[in-house]
Amino acid sequence: MGRSLLDKVWDLHKVGTLPSGQDQLFIGLHLIHEVTSPQAFQALKDRGLKVMFPGRTFATVDHIVPTDDQRRPFADGQAEAMMQAIERNTREHGIRFFGLGSAEQGIVHIIGPELGLTQPGMTVACGDSHTSTHGALGSLAFGVGTSQIRDILATQTLSLTRPKVRRIDVSGGLAAGVSSKDLIIRIIADLGVNGGIGFAYEYAGPAIESLPMEARLTLCNMSIEAGARAGYVNPDATTFSYLKGRTFAPQGADFETALTFWKGIASDPDARYDDVFKLEGASVEPMVAWGINPGQAVGVSRRLPRVSDAKPEDRDALRKAYEHTGFDENSPLQGLQVDVAFVGSCTNGRISDLREAARVLKGRKVSPRVKALAVPGSRSVARQAESEGLPDVFRAAGFQWREAGCSMCLAMNPDKLTDRQVCASSSNRNFIGRQGSPKGRTLLMSPAMVAAAALAGEVVDVRALGD
């Protein structure tokens, strides 16, 4: 019986079995950001501990960074203190830091892959649940809490239980106008926001293999919204050509050695899975998560569900969703009015996402009722966009073009919803209050669908817009 990628990566990184019964796992790449790390550094200090492998941790700033005025000190004193803490901690411990003074700064899950830090067969951890993103390159990547950041800093290891593996087998291919964002929202809607608890998701099958790397990053990013702490795609030719030439990727003869290792880490054809879920690629249409969790989602041609049609165990959450959103049961999804449009985040803030949105916006105007924001996921993405003239396309359409950061995904910086605003958002969570207003409402969708909603001032099917 063959082994899955998860089995191989786990066994390679296993240091030993702990008295609790959990495994001690070596973490190859540790990424940190300003929000969840200062308490961990303080804990190290309190215990008189050092960072064991400072060369295996990389830092950036993204969550609290303003995307309009980045001059220091920040207007927000707490955000400024947080910046100073990560600057001091990385300096004191000799950790490589891509701060605001760096051309590499950006959202932690954008810059890891983009710099070639994330590689196949690695274990990757970060104090952020969307660390699952990095699985797109065939790594085992998961989010951790601050106590675990302390453990990694002090020992480069974690105490963990090996997850089960569910293979998500997607046949055929995605239809034109359908993206991997639509696919992952569909998977979450089908399997539930808690369906993945205890599992890592292996995304496989022809529809996955044909996805370019950035689309795979979007897919793996939202594994956590399915309850799966990790999600991955087996490394293949797409992965290897993506990595070639990146700053921290192996170079020259080392790249060839790496290739042999990377190819060997993929799941064997006869690997054993704890569960298999099959989905027909062509059955996926553009999706919108309209409720208060990413699984409360429907295809763009559909109506919002009736509570009475839902599974009994889902009805309470659905009632709560209607109570919060004020939307009507059984009303068509298309036509829901939007006030704000946001293109960006670790889910959809890459160059291909900006190109998709710009393609829809080109030569058109955003509805006067909509405030629209385009936020590149990193400075490198911003530079690439500028070289292609994308900021001008966004601005001409009526979007604001901002600096790199998490922006309106999570309301830790000045970009927030107000009052009852409805936001068409390319981010990953539509939780109550997520975008900064306790009464705000978030509709999750692909960047192209966000652009279309910005133009129409309401939810529309981007495929009906034509070129």
Add this chain to the structure above:
Amino acid sequence: MAATESVRVKVEGTGIPVPGDDIDTDRIIPARYLREISFEALGKYAFFDERYDEAGKPKPHPLNDPRFQDGAILIVGRNFGCGSSREHAPQALMRMGIRAFIGESFAEIFSGNCTALGLPAARVSHEDAQAIAGLVEADPHAAVSIDLDAASIAVSGRRFSFTMPDSDRRSLLTGEWDTTSVLLSNEKSIRAAAARIPYVNGFRT
């Protein structure tokens, strides 16, 4: 060796039922309160936007209910603590006096964070979660007693069994839930693992 005060064999206190499924960590602690570099002051922000309106006026919420003021055990539904990995969520609850959770299921990162703080997260069936919440509603002063050794919960003369990953239960029972020193004691094996992982050495042999 773990200090005796970290050992969790029995956790006892009165309960607070917080109904609802898929309660995410953004609801448990809104992101704007994460802009502090320490966890210490977080207790007052737990469930803030569910407990107070924009004017700061209390809304109806179990944590505002005088009957549950002294509660130490949160009784919750399915997939509690989903979403963001922020340890601020269990930290905030712990710092407002919560010492354990009873629920149908917990999101994985959240339950790991709870164990790392010495807070048991006990899983019970849907029916039992409702029954326990009902008993607490009926008698808010009833002691809810979680026996980690026997994997059972006692409330108002009734007994319920719970599940929890063995490793979590063992860590709580031995008091070794703060893993840093356990992990650090294997430094030799850590360095040996690092030496055999190809990429750690830049793929050079």
